[in-house]
Amino acid sequence: MIKSANQHPVFSLMSPQSNVLYKVPPYQREYSWQRAQWEALFDDLIEAEGAHFLGTIICLDQSVDALEATVFEVIDGQQRLTTLTLLMAAIHSILNEQVSDLDEDVKIDLVNLRRQIVRKGDTAPRLTPQRQGSNYNDFLYVLGQAGLPVDGSWTGYLSLRKIYKCFHHFKAEILELAETRDTSPVEAALDVLAAVNKAIIVKIEVASHSDAFVLFESLNNRGMPLTPVDLIKNHLLAQSERKQVMTVEDAFKLWNQMLTSLGDSYANQERFLRHYYNAFKLDLPQVPNAPVATKASLIRIYEALVSHDVENFMDDLLPASAAYGRITGVLDEEQPLDKAFAQLNRAQAAPSFVLLLWLLRRRDTLVIGDPQLERVASHLVDFFVRRNLTGFPQTYALPRLFMDMITALEGGQYQGDDVPAAVLNRLRQASSTEQVFRERLLGPVYEENSDVARFVLATLAEDAMTKESWQDLWRRERGHYVWTIEHVLPQGQNLPAGWIEMLGGSEAAVAVQGEHVHRLGNLTITGYNSTLSNKSFGEKKHRKDSFGRPIGYANGLSLNAYLMETETWTAEQIEERTVLLADQVASRFALA
Template sequence: MRVIPQIQNNNQSDYRTVLSDVGVISQCDAPAYAGNRKIFRAFRYFQARIEEMVEGENDRLASIMAFLDKVSQACLVKIEVASHADAYTLFESLNNRGMPLTAIDLIKNKLLARLETTEPGKVDHYFDVWNKLLGYLGDDYSVQERFFRHYYNAFKDPLNVPFRKDDDKRKDPLGPVATRSNLIQIYEKLINQDAKHHLQAIRSAGQLYALMLARNTDEAWAPLDKPLKDLDRIQGAPSYLLMLYLLVRREALGIDVTQLEEIARLLVCFFVRRNLTDTPPTRDLTRLFMATIDKVAALSGTAVAKTIRNELLAVSASDETFRSKLEGAIYEENAGVTRFVLCALAEQSMTKETWVDLWKYEGKLFVWTIEHIFPQGDNIPAFWVAMIADGDVKKAKAMQETHVHKLGNLTISGFNSALGNKSFKEKRDRTDSNGRNVGYRNGLRLNAELATTEAWSVKQIDARTTTLVDQVMSLFTLTGTKAY
């Protein structure tokens, strides 16, 4: 073949099959569903057009030659650039239609091209290795790109060693940190240095990174399932580079699954506090975890977890700041953290027999959502005005502004839309068509107080807020001997 399409999306194998079918090249096996994809559909279109010319009443030879003349005038323009990074820049400048070529596509193309040069005839094998890597990471491009950034940032020091020269004062010739803008340049240099070694190392790391993506199929890692899922739920992805480093180097660091579980839970506690207080700022997180890796690289055993705890404590907001945020309008401050905290509180009293999946989805929405006990809508129902403010609408509005988003006025409900602006007792006693309790008497310990009280007031909101805040402070401590 003189024109060799990309392997991506079966383009090359489909094209080869078309050429084989018409006898241009030797026979080859057709990939599954090739006839439904664009190359075969385009071939069939032109084949039908040519058959129309042959079967028409006009001069068949003239029609064919005219068509051939048009084909012969078509041009393929080849633009050569110095690197894959330049190719990406050029492609992004020219491409305004079709499937965008991603940085990961270019890294793959560079990798396979290099391996075909160094080990001719084995590109299919290495393509399978690459597909296994993507199988671990899934189809989401943002996750794939994040993994490649995290891999470099986690192992930056050993990856830079072969590139350091005596006369070069730069500590990191490949770059101090991987970003979206320099990702291609970094991996292009790594591939040129040793494509086979880096592909195998990245594939092995990808298999472990899959643990953070809830794609674990090995029972040996089962203790990590819950804390790593919670780390994702609390938006702790910036710490995946630290977890990846610990997982890959666990034997050298002398840590086991139990210690990895402890560290994952510690990171959950850190992100609950960080995401509510915004301390440290988002821009500092990557360098924080890279610096932490530097601190633990030469340690082993319990010293690893202890050092990580100390590093997180050093940059976290104080307990006073954390408590202040918890006591305020937490839902307005960060609804995601609020939901996570409420779910964590509810889960504390669950047993294996009473376990309820509070993170279950239906479509793209959670089944269990945050419920405001005293409603948050602009039009406060009359029965709520009477209960909260003795019938004074203005007073009820003022109380709503100061208390509706407090932790004490929030709970988790699987039937939020069915509760809405109903009275307190209706919300408390609500049942479904099968007679099951779907209101505040749904069995969650988080709702224990709500299930037995007869009314709701600002005083009760304040008291419940204090109780729940104390529980959250204890649950997500960074200084205690046990994390949540």
């Protein structure tokens, strides 16, 4: 995993005589350190007794010709190296402004500092930061302003961006240090330079990007460590450039096109890469010891796939990502099939997306259209309601279940309507028994899985709606559902007196709460949960807003019809409504 791990003073890492260059890969975020981090670094350096420890950097040797240059890709540590370079540039700027007054020894220090920042001979910057946006151009411009032989150009709003601010912050800090110590700016700059050059960094070299990610986990990086998706992207960019298949910029555009289809959720991006491999494993280059893509094996798998055929790697990945984006609702075409996919997402059916991805990409071969896919999605919803409430089959068994379905369907004996029928048959075999499912429905479903409870209640309510009575029970405002689960009998400890009296006294109320509060019969859906809160049963039923509109259980949902018909709410009513709703749910999600 680790090729080497050694501590070095900064002067050694960025030696004026060395041929070493450090490059930040395109996948990294732009420079992001701010004033608090600049101040902390500067104070730590000048206040240190001896050499200050600056932490670790993780590098991957990407040299092509060792005689020309040793190029290290900075996997972790780019923020520190960029900040140190800007600090050294600020020191160079102050010394260079006084160059005519410097003695010969200090002039030698200035030359050495210049060669630490830019390589002797071709004046290439020792560090090449991330190129996105104006980040790289700002860096070159600032180095040029510091008196270094680097060409950079001013771009609009430069003074508002972090690289420019960092450089000028350090210049101001050095000048303020000179005033505080009652010394010259040159002396203060040399003191800071000495502190920088003797500061210690542990440089860890790894053999592959996969090793880098494993190392992040083992070190428990507290910053923003690279994800497997980041590292796979980096490997694609590096291989594209190394094999001269396409430019880094073109490869980066293709990768971002894929991410656009998948949305901003990292979980969705990472899951797509796992599902893509698991769905099309038989068509992909063989990866040793990788029967199933897992989070642990993902980097190794994709490094192998990219290295095998970087030129055609994105050809199928891009349309597959578009299909996955539709399944997950990122790319909604507002067709009946997309509504079926939305229900799948609400039913927490993500493990089945591998099957749907394969079906969407093979629909022509299987002779299936949207109606067949809608039936498959409906069967999967039924299956996952049962599975997520009973816990059977276990989570670890789900990838293999759907991969086995793909293998069976891939044989060619199923086409058209036979495809959803074959899926249904396999789901029935894998699902829990009716007895187990019903037992869970009669138990504390909210406590077992509140998302399943909400989904089944919302589904029952939606099934009874007409066009005139339609309510969007999945509408969100400010990131939260407008319609939420309401406990009819409140779940809080301090029950109001009216509830205690209805339930037969304090002890009885506690007993009823403990046994029944989270059961299906005590749950409903309302858009005014916080308004109803601990109010009495009568108030919850008939409450109205300031305009006279019903906001209690008279809100028009069929789910609340039973509640409107009873005058009391005790263990008997909860039990009766629980059985009633359990029957409806068992019938509605019957895998039929």
